[in-house]
């Protein structure tokens with residue numbers, strides 16, 4: 001009975017953990033790496049054909065973005081997720097495939113001109129669509145037998161529509177363990193979705209630590225502050241640009257703007273126009289407006305029952321085509337533009353930033369976490385006078401606001417409260433999904449409070465029955481966290497490193513094998529190492 005960490009280990013994105021029990025392998029999330037390159041790219045250190053099933057905590061791309069790659073490379077099992085997650089995934093993964101194809105096409109043209117071999121997209125639309133028939137929609141709070149001694153239950157995590165903690169019960173020859181995976185833990189008081197639930201029993205907990213170093217101001221009135229920024233900006237003739245995650249933050253923004261308009265909190269232009277410039281966000285908004293009443297909170301339910309659409313108001317325009325999007329840049333009417341991606345590392349938002357960052361009268365409003373290495377993080381940190389966009393140097397003269405209160409992640413106090421509710425204390429708490437320093441500090445805090453807390457390294461392997469670490473894994477720092485940036489490793493070298501990781505994994509799975517087999521295996525590895533040791 002083993003647990004290994006293949007992503008979000010001492011970093012914020014790319015969630016991917018693996019449970020091995022009764023000879024079967026189950027992945028918990030299969031997320032995409034975002035932001036700075038950690039030198040391992042998006043490849044898996046295992047063969048996807050050896051994975052039996054995947055359980056998904058929620059639809060965000062850093063928890064699901066590599067599912068099409070997994071399928072492309074040979075995965076054939078089932079993918080368990082809540083009903084709303086299954087619906088949102090179909091939009092998310094199609095969009096992700098579209099971006100992969102676009103970017104690969106752009107790189108291919110560049111490489112062709114340079115006379116180099118062209119790279120293929122990470123995965124295609126066809127690969128993404130092959131994921132959908134594998135999805136098994138599940139309900140909250142129902143125990144589901146997923147085979148080979150494993151049962152799971154999804155519990156509302158209050159982070160995103162359909163987001164869940166996963167409780168997992170393992171039984172291997174009568175040896176039983178319960179593992180809880182937190183996924184992303186939500187913050188209370190979010191529009192539309194219910195407040196995060198609480199669990200209290202587990203032998204092992206794997207928990208996130210995104211905001212393990214930050215506290216949120218409880219007195220911040222999001223609606224009032226947002227109205228103030230809109231009033232100040234629009235009355236000067238500027239635009240409010242909102243880089244937003246297409247799923248989650250966008251719908252929160254629409255919910256708040258509807259309230260601002262309803263309460264007429266922007267006196268100078270009460271009927272200001274709002275453009276949702278993200279086909280993905282528009283599609284996701286339709287999911288939120290669909291038949292999902294059982295998943296919404298009481299407030300949203302009351303609005304719907306009163307005939308009010310929580311995400312709809314006068315002056316809301318959905319932008320579909322790139323041409324329509326470009327026209328917005330020439331239109332001088334003060335307006336709000338909501339566009340993705342939320343961390344500004346791709347998508348149409350980059351065009352809007354190019355046309356508005358240099359204008360003093362404009363404002364950019366961030367509403368979510370900005371990972372290291374992304375353009376969003378650069379703008380929030382405010383340490384540089386200009387940024388490069390589409391080969392042009394763009395001065396940063398507009399106001400930059402960071403609405404941390406809108407983040408859907410629990411802050412440090414909420415994280416401590418969440419883990420503190422487990423009684424008795426879990427045997428081990430693995431801390432994942434936090435930037436390197438944050439992860440380390442939060443782990444130390446839990447150790448100080450009496451927990452056996454571990455920040456697992458990338459590809460580390462842990463025995464769940466004995467509690468021992470079978471393989472330490474590697475501490476992989478991202479380029480921007482290294483004191484002396486290393487030279488970029490070639491793709492082929494990365495492949496070799498992954499092959500090495502896989503070899504370690506195969507070795508651990510041979511533990512307990514016959515002396516004869518183990519000796520032969522060791523001999524073969526030594527011969528191979530001897531051959532290449534030069």
Ligand SMILES: [Zn+2]
Pocket residue numbers: 058060159160184
């Ligand atoms: Zn998330």
